[in-house]
Amino acid sequence: MIKVSTSRFGELEVDEKKIVHFKDGIPAFEDEHEFIILPYEEDSPYYFMQSLRSPDLAFLLTIPFLFFSDYTFEIDETTVKELDIKNSEAVFYYSMITIPNGSIRYMTANLLAPIVLNSENMQAKQVVLEKSNYTTKHRLFPEPAKKEG
Numbered sequence: 001m002i003k004v005s006t007s008r009f010g011e012l013e014v015d016e017k018k019i020v021h022f023k024d025g026i027p028a029f030e031d032e033h034e035f036i037i038l039p040y041e042e043d044s045p046y047y048f049m050q051s052l053r054s055p056d057l058a059f060l061l062t063i064p065f066l067f068f069s070d071y072t073f074e075i076d077e078t079t080v081k082e083l084d085i086k087n088s089e090a091v092f093y094y095s096m097i098t099i100p101n102g103s104i105r106y107m108t109a110n111l112l113a114p115i116v117l118n119s120e121n122m123q124a125k126q127v128v129l130e131k132s133n134y135t136t137k138h139r140l141f142p143e144p145a146k147k148e149g
Helices: 077-082
Strands: 002-006 010-014 020-022 034-039 046-051 058-062 091-098 115-118 123-126
Touching (some): 010 034, 046 091, 077 123
Parallel strands (some): 020 123
Antiparallel strands (some): 020 034, 034 046, 046 058, 058 091, 115 123
């Protein structure tokens, strides 16, 4: 176990086997290589990905398939090799969430660049999907259809 200071969660004791490693960091955060994924609360579809290096840096995540049942993509061979993926059932997918102006109603998920995690070795990468119709801002809670009349 190691101790990690965070601004949001205070001091945490982290099992070293649960540390997520990003070899190349995350786009725009290339110096951030180690994170821990924490549930927002029990039975919640949300998670925090807390940096072990920067106490103030935590990303809000979700499992995209919970909100977008038709979400589908293929991981390229380069990523499979980089993450040493041998068992597809050990792979977890997350999407980063943005909350514009703190309004949960308008939360969006980045479906263009999912985080791919090989849970067997805790290696991860944010993958930008090529030739995709997905964007970085898919609404989690779409506006209800307006009734005509």
